[in-house]
Amino acid sequence: MHYAKKVLIITFLLCITIFIISPFLMIIVTSFARGWFGTQWMPQEWTFDWYQWAFQVANIGAILKNSIIIAVLAIAMSLFIGMATAWAIARRPVPGKEILFSIILLPRMIPPITYALGISNIFYKLNLIDTYLGVSLAHVTLCLPFGILILSSTFEGLDQRIIEAAQVCGASRWRTFFHVILPLVMPGILAAIIFTFTTSYNEFTLTIMTYGPHTVTLPVKTYLAIGDGYWEVASAISTILLIPSLIVLIIIQRLLKPEKIVGGFKGV
Amino acid sequence: MKKITKQSLVTFSLLSPGLLAIGCLFFYPLFIIIKNSLAFEEEHIFYHYIKFLSSSNGLYVIGLTCLLAFGATFLSICLSILLILILRRKPIGHNFFKTLVLAPITIPGLICALGLLLFWDKNGWMNLIIQGIINRPIQVNYTIPGLLIFYTWLFFPYTFLITFSQVESLDKSIEEAAEVVGANRMQVLRYILLPLAKPGLLAGSIITFMLCFGAFSVPLICGGDYRPLSVSIYTTSAIYNRWDEGSAMAVIMALIQIFFLISYIRIMKRAR
Known part of the structure; x- marks a missing residue:
């Protein structure tokens, strides 16, 4: 009983952590991603193009x-x-x-x-x-x-x-x-x-x-x-x-x- | 007598730069808005107010703003209580967690909004998890529940941090005393912890509420067709160039905020 409760608490805290961190992780991954469409966890190709854009165009x-x-x-x-x-x-x-x-x-x-x-x-x-x-x-x-x-x-x-x-x-x-x-x-x-x-x-x-x-x-x-x-x-x-x-x-x-x-x- | 006047003159000259700045940068703009919102040419001086408040859109916008603010404040309180009950026992990584919840406070709201849009998008990670469970994606972005989630995510740390610091300063022996006399866990929570944490909870939630009510960057980007007061004021005045109507809406928004603030302070005083 005590052990199960501990696992439950840790899972809950982990969920909240993911809930808070993920949006930032997603921004970072998107900024390096090329052609990230559809249902994929991670992009197929990585690129620095968007940073180049940010510095040169923007x-x-x-x-x-x-x-x-x-x-x-x-x-x-x-x-x-x-x-x-x-x-x-x-x-x-x-x-x-x-x-x-x-x-x-x-x-x-x-x-x-x-x-x-x-x-x-x-x-x-x-x-x-x-x-x-x-x-x-x-x-x-x-x-x-x-x-x-x-x-x-x-x-x-x-x-x-x-x-x-x-x-x-x-x-x-x-x-x-x-x-x-x-x-x-x-x-x-x-x-x-x-x-x-x-x-x-x-x-x-x-x-x-x-x-x-x-x-x-x-x-x-x-x-x-x-x-x-x-x-x-x-x-x-x-x-x-x-x-x-x-x-x-x-x-x-x-x-x-x-x-x-x-x-x-x-x-x- | 002479000394007292000299002293008060020094105090006044020390106070004056701050008061002057607040006067020029806050009260004078407010005065200008009130002046702009009054219609001197129309048949009624409060023409723009009446027009906004009597239109169905006006009431809808005010209702939406209040719904989002109250809903997100309620969700923040629930989430904060749950987290505090867990973190009070100092599980592994509770310090890391306290730093983590600072992130939505210190990171610009606009970045948070972009991250939330990406995360809850139809192709985002959250929907990938949901698809694994119910086999189809759900639309979260640009919906009212979505906005509620985003507001809670952004503003719950204020309620959490303030209440947590209050709970941490509580005397542990009170709880132990309750347990000794035979109170069960729920009773300790209901009759000991919550009443003692109430001032912190109220003070924290009022900040969350005020921020939710005035939130601008998040609904501007993530709101879609749902435009709460702040966004409506911006679009009416800066985009459609109807400054007088926008000013009337701004005055209404400020008045509603002040009304809520005063009622909240009254509740807080009674709670003490």
């Missing part, structure tokens, strides 16, 4: 560059804006903190497509459509709440006693900031960078309302390739897109333990 190199420039701009703006606000929320007496926090998180609670219409309307008037600045500003709408959320929980975890101890030992304000506060909050800032990067890199809804021929990002290109019916090329592009996502996945699992995100010193 111009993936330039698109990857676009995606990364936009993501870096979005991260820089979100953290630059978010840092001060997160500090104020975490460490200063702010009246109505909860309401303020829910206002900041509102863009993540309401479907992006609803305000994406308004953003594209405004950006048309400001000539921001099809510029790096425009697309990354649109991304900031989603990245900023995430950034503020992570950063404020990091700053909250900072122990006031450590800062006071540094000051008692004679450290100046700048020295305290660079040598005490910054090293302590670095894991949180890294976490914020990683999460804003994934948000911007994967963002599709706001991008499709603000992109143009010069600012096609990888998700938009994948969508266009699927829409045109080039599933093999779309699979090749997706496989390329998968690599950074997998790296982020490993980083989250390995390096970012939740206790590290909250400053590490809360219980001193």
Whole structure:
């Protein structure tokens, strides 16, 4: 009875694993397959043609560059804006903190497509459509709440006693900031960078309302390739897109333990 | 007194960049949408709202969106509870499994959609397995059950991860105490585990629900003729170029979402 149950549990977990992994495996296999029709488990012929297509015809190199420039701009703006606000929320007496926090998180609670219409309307008037600045500003709408959320929980975890101890030992304000506060909050800032990067890199809804021929990002290109019916090329592009996502996945699992995100010193 | 004003000025200037950004990038666009959705030239200012809500298509689209969101949330809750009951006992590979469920969260929705379409296609691996059992392929892509499966696949990790972290932090001795006083397994689940896991389950499922309700890339690619609100808004405004109607639909969608959000928060408060 006990043995049978164990087998049942393992089978169930295995099924769920297959259920989750298979779509990705299928994308990878399709991107290398030639003439994979009908009821076959694996293609008869393997090829690199679709990758060649992706680089030569679909111009993936330039698109990857676009995606990364936009993501870096979005991260820089979100953290630059978010840092001060997160500090104020975490460490200063702010009246109505909860309401303020829910206002900041509102863009993540309401479907992006609803305000994406308004953003594209405004950006048309400001000539921001099809510029790096425009697309990354649109991304900031989603990245900023995430950034503020992570950063404020990091700053909250900072122990006031450590800062006071540094000051008692004679450290100046700048020295305290660079040598005490910054090293302590670095894991949180890294976490914020990683999460804003994934948000911007994967963002599709706001991008499709603000992109143009010069600012096609990888998700938009994948969508266009699927829409045109080039599933093999779309699979090749997706496989390329998968690599950074997998790296982020490993980083989250390995390096970012939740206790590290909250400053590490809360219980001193 | 002077010091207090100076302090609050510093706080305000620290807060202002974030609030300004949210105001310009979120509230102002929302205001523009509301302004666009109102029909100043027509006989009635809410002309576009009335037109959408009184058409059979409008109600169908709203119904479809709610059906998909509620259905997928329900399926996610069931799947999460089942998985948590198994993984709680820490079987072999449970850590690997926790990483695995992060995949649908970190990987772009569009890639997931493509993979799901390929996997559930008539020639896909899933149908090869099904054909081995019932001898004929079944159509999953571009159907409502298909969309429900895709939504669940994409969004159940949120419910699962949040509930799991709550269950993991529970005191094991409570369960043991229940077993000692003679509760059987079902009773422990029904009267001890589920009530204790309820806050996590509610918090997780609200995220799943909100994401299902607003899902855009997946129904855009995998929906076929079934177009929930998000896709309808996009096609009406960006493709058919009827921005005023699209804006009215966007406002309706935002209002429905806020309504569900508020009711959910109320339920959550009562559950605590």
